Amino acid sequence: xxxxxxxxxxxVVQGMAFAVVALGxxxxxxxxxxxxxxxxxxxxxxxxxxxxxxxxxxxxxPAFAATLAIGFAFGAVVERTLIRPLQGKPxxxxxxxxxxxxxxxxxxxxxxWGNVARGFPAAFSQRGLVIGTTRVAFxxxxxxxxxxVALLVAAVVALFRWTDLGLRMRAAAFxxxxxxxxxxxxxxxxxxxxxxxxxxxxxAGLIVAPLSSFSPYYMDLYLVYGFTAAVLGGLLSPxxxxxxxxATGLAIxxxxxxxxxxxxxxxxxxxxxxxLTLRPQGLFGTAEIRxx
Amino acid sequence: xxxxxxxxxxxxxxxxxVRRARLRSLPSTIRLPRxxxxxxxxxxxxxxGFFYLVTVNVSAYNDYQIGEIAxxxxxxxxxxxxxxxxxxxxxxxxxxxxxxxxxLALLQLHAHVGLVGELVLASLIAALAGIVxxxxxARLNAPYLAGVTLMLxxxxxxxxxxxxxxxxxxxxxxxxxxxAPGSVSSEEWLAWIEILCALVVIVLxxxxxxxxxxRAFRAVRDDEVAAAISGIHVARTKVLxxxxxxxxxxxxxxxxxxxTGVVNVGEFPLSLSIAxxxxxxxxxxxxxVGIWWGAIALVYMPTWSTSLSQHLSLGTSAAAYLSDTFxxxxxxxxxxxxxxxxxxxxxxxGRQSWRALAGSVPRPATAGPSLAxxxxxxxxxxxxxxxxxxxxLPNLGDRERRQR
Numbered sequence: 001x002x003x004x005x006x007x008x009x010x011x012v013v014q015g016m017a018f019a020v021v022a023l024g025x026x027x028x029x030x031x032x033x034x035x036x037x038x039x040x041x042x043x044x045x046x047x048x049x050x051x052x053x054x055x056x057x058x059x060x061x062p063a064f065a066a067t068l069a070i071g072f073a074f075g076a077v078v079e080r081t082l083i084r085p086l087q088g089k090p091x092x093x094x095x096x097x098x099x100x101x102x103x104x105x106x107x108x109x110x111x112x113w114g115n116v117a118r119g120f121p122a123a124f125s126q127r128g129l130v131i132g133t134t135r136v137a138f139x140x141x142x143x144x145x146x147x148x149v150a151l152l153v154a155a156v157v158a159l160f161r162w163t164d165l166g167l168r169m170r171a172a173a174f175x176x177x178x179x180x181x182x183x184x185x186x187x188x189x190x191x192x193x194x195x196x197x198x199x200x201x202x203x204a205g206l207i208v209a210p211l212s213s214f215s216p217y218y219m220d221l222y223l224v225y226g227f228t229a230a231v232l233g234g235l236l237s238p239x240x241x242x243x244x245x246x247a248t249g250l251a252i253x254x255x256x257x258x259x260x261x262x263x264x265x266x267x268x269x270x271x272x273x274x275x276l277t278l279r280p281q282g283l284f285g286t287a288e289i290r291x292x
Numbered sequence: 293x294x295x296x297x298x299x300x301x302x303x304x305x306x307x308x309x310v311r312r313a314r315l316r317s318l319p320s321t322i323r324l325p326r327x328x329x330x331x332x333x334x335x336x337x338x339x340x341g342f343f344y345l346v347t348v349n350v351s352a353y354n355d356y357q358i359g360e361i362a363x364x365x366x367x368x369x370x371x372x373x374x375x376x377x378x379x380x381x382x383x384x385x386x387x388x389x390x391x392x393x394x395x396l397a398l399l400q401l402h403a404h405v406g407l408v409g410e411l412v413l414a415s416l417i418a419a420l421a422g423i424v425x426x427x428x429x430a431r432l433n434a435p436y437l438a439g440v441t442l443m444l445x446x447x448x449x450x451x452x453x454x455x456x457x458x459x460x461x462x463x464x465x466x467x468x469x470x471x472a473p474g475s476v477s478s479e480e481w482l483a484w485i486e487i488l489c490a491l492v493v494i495v496l497x498x499x500x501x502x503x504x505x506x507r508a509f510r511a512v513r514d515d516e517v518a519a520a521i522s523g524i525h526v527a528r529t530k531v532l533x534x535x536x537x538x539x540x541x542x543x544x545x546x547x548x549x550x551x552t553g554v555v556n557v558g559e560f561p562l563s564l565s566i567a568x569x570x571x572x573x574x575x576x577x578x579x580x581v582g583i584w585w586g587a588i589a590l591v592y593m594p595t596w597s598t599s600l601s602q603h604l605s606l607g608t609s610a611a612a613y614l615s616d617t618f619x620x621x622x623x624x625x626x627x628x629x630x631x632x633x634x635x636x637x638x639x640x641x642g643r644q645s646w647r648a649l650a651g652s653v654p655r656p657a658t659a660g661p662s663l664a665x666x667x668x669x670x671x672x673x674x675x676x677x678x679x680x681x682x683x684x685l686p687n688l689g690d691r692e693r694r695q696r
Contacts, residue, residue, distance in 0.1 A: 031354075034435065035435035035436075035439060037438070037439075037442070056367075082624060086622065086628070089631075091435070093631060094627075095438065096381070096569070096623050096627050097623065097624050100620045100622070100623025100627070101624060102620070103570075103617065103620025103622065104620035107616045107617030110613040111613045113608075115613075219448065223442075224439075227443070228443070260454060261452065262450040262453050263451075263454060264447075264450075265447030265448040268447070269440065269443040272443065273425070273428045273429075276428040276436065277427075278430060280428075
């Protein structure tokens with residue numbers, strides 16, 4: 001019973017981390033219609049910048065805020081310099097650029113900070129909370145993760161649903177040509193989408209780093225699970241990303257808890273293949289209608 | 293498709309005709325036969341002769357490296373079919389190499405089917421795995437397949453640790469290299485086997501690309517809806533391309549561990565899969581000649597990057613990442629600047645000098661660069677096919693138009 005509860009709780013926390021990665025993928029997929037394979041690596045890189053800030057004496061929260069800001073700017077720069085020139089070419093080309101970016105960022109991080117597993121500080125205590133008389137696998141930091149992710153997703157959903165900017169972003173993603181004719185600055189909104197996604201990636205990097213061994217490759221698996229979560233959620237819906245993230249997190253945690261952690265990636269792959277076979281549009285997506 | 297003719301109406305009839313006549317007469321001395329099979333077999337014989345002369349004249353270590361180049365050419369040939377001709381791409385070809393490699397090792401341990409049987413089974417089983425992965429993913433856009441294969445590349449290696457009793461865990465399994473006959477050195481013999489496999493695979497792929505399957509691949513790449521309307525089963529075509537590609541990777545993996553003598557998953561990290569993609573893009577995604585450039589880069593890049601980092605006196609950590617970073621940078625730069633890769637560049641240079649030689653013959657303007665060469669340059673070998681029936685499907689749709 002205790003194993004079950006602990007697995008359940010760690011699944012929720014992991015799922016929240018997957019949800020942030022998935023949210024970044026969704027934001028970019030909505031904006032520019034591609035899957036950003038550098039989503040994890042961008043977060044990894046900004047988290048290494050945060051690591052440098054922290055070791056140079058900056059406090060945790062200033063470094064936290066600075067990292068999100070750097071991530072925001074980084075996403076905008078990447079969109080302007082690497083993705084924008086490929087507009088109008090097959091989406092395949094942009095996706096390959098993001099893969100190149102993934103490798104280059106990991107290589108750069110390895111060259112600058114070295115490929116050693118370090119510890120990354122957490123915002124709050126990582127000791128499990130005591131409920132009644134038993135200590136459960138759910139710490140203050142885990143509470144922070146759940147709250148931060150919930151807040152972020154709520155903010156993104158609110159942005160899309162209730163603000164003028166969000167409406168324009170949805171319009172730009174839905175039909176760039178018509179939006180452009182109606183005076184929407186489509187290019188800027190695409191840049192904003194990338195910037196927001198990369199800020200979300202930075203948040204993912206910051207909350208994942210204390211949970212795993214912090215090396216240039218620590219986001220690889222989270223990218224993969226985040227991708228699973230995003231596909232589960234339909235790749236276009238922010239709320240779907242959270243549900244997909246939770247589902248993936250719980251599935252991964254139960255496979256890890258009861259069958260062994262070696263099987264986790266393959267289990268995620270099986271889950272993804274299952275979803276793609278039974279419900280290709282994802283749990284929350286609507287079937288795409290192809291016009292001829 | 294049709295090469296020079298469509299725009300010649302803009303010329304005055306006399307000069308146009310003269311130029312065309314000059315263009316036709318000039319290359320006739322060096323032109324290879326138009327029949328694809330004959331042309332490919334001639335190239336096969338020439339390639340075999342070339343490699344034979346090279347391998348007998350270089351040291352054993354160079355033989356080993358040439359064999360490795362041939363192995364990567366097999367894998368890259370499959371990737372080129374998948375990406376260049378079918379518009380899908382895989383981040384997990386390292387995983388299919390693992391499947392081929394372990395199939396070979398397990399067959400050598402538990403069954404005796406001979407080298408040919410081992411290699412054929414290795415590629416068949418990898419192709420089967422490709423079908424399992426490709427069937428759900430092929431119904432959707434290319435990035436889904438890339439994501440699924442990425443997961444395979446990360447997840448599959450962990451199975452060897454989980455089922456250590458079968459796959460040998462961290463140490464992996466050992467393989468026995470084939471015994472060289474008579475006076476041939478074992479490195480040479482292995483290199484010959486690998487080169488023979490590479491040439492056979494590439495001739496088969498070249499014929500496949502020119503067949504109706506190849507045309508279906510490209511039709512699906514260019515416009516899925518138009519392809520479906522033309523009676524092509526889109527999903528089946530994608531899965532076929534993926535299975536063939538995975539089979540090539542399986543064969544490559546089997547050949548690779550034949551020369552290294554051991555199989556363990558450490559030899560096939562995720563970075564290998566990405567380097568394969570980069571090498572394919574570097575050579576020129578849709579060119580079966582260009583893959584050789586990519587294969588050479590894959591084999592020599594680690595050596596070059598070591599000497600380069602010594603030359604620049606980089607720190608050890610930077611040196612370790614130079615090769616990987618190079619392949620990542622290749623992906624970005626090639627996509628932004630030269631999506632047709634080295635072979636596309638060479639073809640462009642060739643065309644320019646050709647034009648200078650034969651007088652300026654107007655050609656239909658090709659669309660902006662994309663990963664797959666536009667229809668104008670795609671059938672480079674058929675450029676002057678104005679008098680034969682062009683067997684290619686018409687350019688079914690404008691890829692540029694359907695961005696999202």
